[in-house]
Amino acid sequence: MQPVDAPVRPVPRPDAAVPAVEVTGLRRRYGAFEAVRGISFAVQPGEVFALLGVNGAGKTSALEVLEGLARPDGGTVRILGADPHLERAAVRPHLGVLLQSSGLPGDLSVRETVSTWQRTLTDPRPVDEALGQVGLTDRADVRVRSLSGGERRRLDLALALLGRPRVLVLDEPTTGLDPESRRAVWGLVHEMVDGGTAVVLTTHHLEEAEELADRIAVLRAGLIELSGTPAEIAGTQPSTIRFSLPADAPALPALPGADVVAPGPSVDVHTRALQADLTTLLTWAADHDVELGGLQARAASLEQAFLAVADGTPVPTR
Amino acid sequence: MSAAITAAHAPVDAGPSRVSRTLALAGAELRLFLRNRTAVVNSVLLPLLLVAAVPALGIGEEVGPVGPQLVVTAIGVMLVFLTYYNLLTTFVARREEQILQRMRTGELTGLEVVLGIAAPTLLVTAGQIAVVALGVAVIGEWSAPVDVVLPVVALLCGAALMLMLAAASTAFTRTSESAQITALPLLVISSSLCGLFFPLSLMPEALATAARYLPLTPVVELSRLGLSGRTWDGDVVDLAGAWSAAPLPLAVLAGWLVVGAVLARRGFRWAPRR
Numbered sequence: 001m002q003p004v005d006a007p008v009r010p011v012p013r014p015d016a017a018v019p020a021v022e023v024t025g026l027r028r029r030y031g032a033f034e035a036v037r038g039i040s041f042a043v044q045p046g047e048v049f050a051l052l053g054v055n056g057a058g059k060t061s062a063l064e065v066l067e068g069l070a071r072p073d074g075g076t077v078r079i080l081g082a083d084p085h086l087e088r089a090a091v092r093p094h095l096g097v098l099l100q101s102s103g104l105p106g107d108l109s110v111r112e113t114v115s116t117w118q119r120t121l122t123d124p125r126p127v128d129e130a131l132g133q134v135g136l137t138d139r140a141d142v143r144v145r146s147l148s149g150g151e152r153r154r155l156d157l158a159l160a161l162l163g164r165p166r167v168l169v170l171d172e173p174t175t176g177l178d179p180e181s182r183r184a185v186w187g188l189v190h191e192m193v194d195g196g197t198a199v200v201l202t203t204h205h206l207e208e209a210e211e212l213a214d215r216i217a218v219l220r221a222g223l224i225e226l227s228g229t230p231a232e233i234a235g236t237q238p239s240t241i242r243f244s245l246p247a248d249a250p251a252l253p254a255l256p257g258a259d260v261v262a263p264g265p266s267v268d269v270h271t272r273a274l275q276a277d278l279t280t281l282l283t284w285a286a287d288h289d290v291e292l293g294g295l296q297a298r299a300a301s302l303e304q305a306f307l308a309v310a311d312g313t314p315v316p317t318r
Numbered sequence: 319m320s321a322a323i324t325a326a327h328a329p330v331d332a333g334p335s336r337v338s339r340t341l342a343l344a345g346a347e348l349r350l351f352l353r354n355r356t357a358v359v360n361s362v363l364l365p366l367l368l369v370a371a372v373p374a375l376g377i378g379e380e381v382g383p384v385g386p387q388l389v390v391t392a393i394g395v396m397l398v399f400l401t402y403y404n405l406l407t408t409f410v411a412r413r414e415e416q417i418l419q420r421m422r423t424g425e426l427t428g429l430e431v432v433l434g435i436a437a438p439t440l441l442v443t444a445g446q447i448a449v450v451a452l453g454v455a456v457i458g459e460w461s462a463p464v465d466v467v468l469p470v471v472a473l474l475c476g477a478a479l480m481l482m483l484a485a486a487s488t489a490f491t492r493t494s495e496s497a498q499i500t501a502l503p504l505l506v507i508s509s510s511l512c513g514l515f516f517p518l519s520l521m522p523e524a525l526a527t528a529a530r531y532l533p534l535t536p537v538v539e540l541s542r543l544g545l546s547g548r549t550w551d552g553d554v555v556d557l558a559g560a561w562s563a564a565p566l567p568l569a570v571l572a573g574w575l576v577v578g579a580v581l582a583r584r585g586f587r588w589a590p591r592r
Contacts, residue, residue: 069422069588088427093333097423103415107353108346119342120426122333163425 018081020198027074028061035061037222048199050209053219059202093122096165106145121163134158170201206303218309225309237300239274243292253284343434351438365446369453383461385454386545392450394538404439405484407494419589468544476537482578489585508534519551536567
């Protein structure tokens, strides 16, 4: 963290025994519909945990309990060891929340908005520091009504960071931001994490999850379908070798365990043994003097894994 | 409380008090109100028109100064048409703009958010009643009140009740425009049966008795007892008489405050319906 961000209050040593966020068997129900059907995860100080999932997967419903805005219908949530709803007063000074969408009065200026919020917090940053953090210093005297969508989102973020939170909950932090602002937000999250803050975020942008998250959980219909590091999650899907064959090519070599899809001259090989199968293919091509046109070989991306789960394709286990 | 938070919390100075948090929000809300020229002009104009209407209509010339009755009217009218209606539309507008939900993500408690947002309306209510009182004094229609405690209690409890009923009414008010409909029960029924616009004593006895249990009626009764020294059925009373007529309206008002608090807690909604 930058020196300017150094907290005034003594930051307690992260307590290894108590995770910053601990969710156990969380359920949420709206009438007969169960939006969250028993999910569990824990986030340590200095760690970023991303919840992925299509709209309606239950991400926001789960976060609302972490934020203390809703009671769970089952299971427990602990923020720094305390219940965010029942022990609100203890949790709130340490919790920063960015809602997926929320409003601000349009007729206050940016500075007035931040300083009003600041006066309600236990240990706030100075207003100028908060504005500088999100690049709104030049817009301080502009009415909120006149801000662009991206500027408004950055103001939201400034308010979420204003109380120097030890736990930060970000519901789609960069939706609607241009690529440059998005990178700036990523930088801020990295800074907070370096200072020991635990972050739980949701996002639709898989590259955002890859960039920020130490661990990811993919949520589908209220259940965690898949969780792990971005690399582990991507690894649940096979790698792909793609090339095209000349018409007179001899039969391909045997690739045990691989799934060869060859509708015409172009061939897709889905394999969990990328290096071995690629070696077999290249050796075969060299031996038979065959040119593999447009040869590509790549490991599965997080996006592939995400789409597989979001589509409901069963996830193969290794 | 967990060891983790206690340990973290111990070295930290206590944050701003509940009062200063509420004042921070109230200050911002007041600034917003002052930036709304239409609202400011309306709230100054309304009480002045009420006072100006007295000589124009030539009322009250036969029964002595009409001032106290006009202040009673101001209390009743302002509480319903300004405090209740304005608060209802403000709460609903802030909810639909998703401002309420955001306020709840910070350290402010729900009660602090509600009071902070209500502050400008409550101040304007007090200001308007003061303007009417001042106005009648200026046009020479003032007379000393029989008792000041009863009207002050009526005004404070009445304002609190209107705040609670407005909070409760957000449960069935989807937009600030639909408040024009959902506010009607209180705006029309309760205010027409509170004894301001026509005397309860002229109503059939059963209706008059029922009317005395409506939320606004005890506020008007208590204000009138103190300011004009008249009971609900028109008897002229002194200080002792005013107090001996007060227990029923006081009890009704207290009852409504309890009902209002329960309804507000159960009915107030923080987020738009999805």
